[in-house]
Amino acid sequence: MWRGRRVVLGVTGGIAAYKSVLLARELSLRGALVDVVLTRGAGEFVGAVTFESVTRRPVHTSLWEAGRALEHVSLGQDADLIIVAPATANLLARAAAGMADDLLTALLLAGTAPVLLAPAMNDEMYADPATSANLALLRDRGWRTVGPNIGPLAEGASDRPGRMAEPEEILAHAERVLAGDGPLQGAKVLVTAGPTREAIDPVRVVTNRSSGKMGYRIAEAAWRRGADVVLVSGPTLEPPPVGVTVLRVESTAEMAAMVRRHLPDSDVLIMAAAPADYRPAVTRDAKLPRSEGGFTLAFESTEDILVATMPERHARLTTVGFALETGAAVEKGRAKLLRKQLDMIVINDALEPGAGFDVDTNAVTILDCHGVEQRVTLRSKAEVAESILDAIEAYRG
Numbered sequence: 001m002w003r004g005r006r007v008v009l010g011v012t013g014g015i016a017a018y019k020s021v022l023l024a025r026e027l028s029l030r031g032a033l034v035d036v037v038l039t040r041g042a043g044e045f046v047g048a049v050t051f052e053s054v055t056r057r058p059v060h061t062s063l064w065e066a067g068r069a070l071e072h073v074s075l076g077q078d079a080d081l082i083i084v085a086p087a088t089a090n091l092l093a094r095a096a097a098g099m100a101d102d103l104l105t106a107l108l109l110a111g112t113a114p115v116l117l118a119p120a121m122n123d124e125m126y127a128d129p130a131t132s133a134n135l136a137l138l139r140d141r142g143w144r145t146v147g148p149n150i151g152p153l154a155e156g157a158s159d160r161p162g163r164m165a166e167p168e169e170i171l172a173h174a175e176r177v178l179a180g181d182g183p184l185q186g187a188k189v190l191v192t193a194g195p196t197r198e199a200i201d202p203v204r205v206v207t208n209r210s211s212g213k214m215g216y217r218i219a220e221a222a223w224r225r226g227a228d229v230v231l232v233s234g235p236t237l238e239p240p241p242v243g244v245t246v247l248r249v250e251s252t253a254e255m256a257a258m259v260r261r262h263l264p265d266s267d268v269l270i271m272a273a274a275p276a277d278y279r280p281a282v283t284r285d286a287k288l289p290r291s292e293g294g295f296t297l298a299f300e301s302t303e304d305i306l307v308a309t310m311p312e313r314h315a316r317l318t319t320v321g322f323a324l325e326t327g328a329a330v331e332k333g334r335a336k337l338l339r340k341q342l343d344m345i346v347i348n349d350a351l352e353p354g355a356g357f358d359v360d361t362n363a364v365t366i367l368d369c370h371g372v373e374q375r376v377t378l379r380s381k382a383e384v385a386e387s388i389l390d391a392i393e394a395y396r397g
């Protein structure tokens, strides 16, 4: 997504400027051509040489450099994206007023590229009505913002927003801006991920090997495409994706209840989770002691969440299921598509090397209810997630 893309990274005079070096580095490593523009204040915190070393490109510091007279126009017009991180209260005020008294404000005024601001300042400055009004004005003009977050500030601990968003958070938001207005823009996407756990007693559970990776990659990719994403997650080690609302559940019954609650608001349901199909018929109140020497566990079926949603699906909902099979996968998957009345099914064959549970790669067959069949050969789960979303977008037209 970033290879060859032109990014202007404006850096203003706040201590968070040092974190923008990491942002510049991450963007450059991904193949973006990063033109860093430092304000005079930024130069007090981090030197141009530091940015030049990570971007391998000249750093811009002044409106008045000989031979660069028209950069205040060209930089912002040639760019695919302008990021300002950190954006101080002073920068927000000058931009909101339409001032052009240094290179950064001039290029913001002349620029045609989308703008993403990462405000960072003292918490009192952020809470001031002047700053709120300036930010509201800039958002009204279509500029996007990320953060500020609550966290320690240079001047000490704070329980109010002021701290700049972390570089990886800014990067994720930048990807969402750069992705533009695709078909999933504004769509409400409900994704499930991970295993569920069914209790044997207060300390022991029955679960499965699902890692949640496929569902998390789908949730991230859908958010990057502009969707509002709710991720209902069983227990996993995956960190919460930027921008996504993560709702944690434990058992299949809890996952079913959460899916039901969010279904009426959703445009797309993607059931990537591997909910337990069986649970202990009886959950004991107390831990079974080792001295018992052994025990027999009787299981009963849990609810099939997808089947349970059938009477509750509304006309605009696209329902996507998964099928994990061991052999004759496409035939079994097709049967599941029909039985669960799905719009689409993503079929995994766990016997294929590199596919299925607990690995970073997958190979799938995507089938829709009109008979369109697509094979996605072995690749990263992030790439498979993109193919699944492409298929969903194509299906929804």
Ligand code: CTP
Residues within 6 Å of the ligand: 252, 271, 272, 273, 274, 275, 276, 277, 302, 303, 304, 305, 306, 307, 320, 321, 322, 323, 324, 325, 336
């Ligand atoms: N699924 C569900 N509720 C369950 C179990 C599975 O909604 N209790 C969903 C999964 O999220 C997946 C699809 O159903 O999208 C198929 O899951 P899979 O485990 O392949 O199939 P099962 O329905 O469990 O059928 P079987 O065990 O017979 O293969």
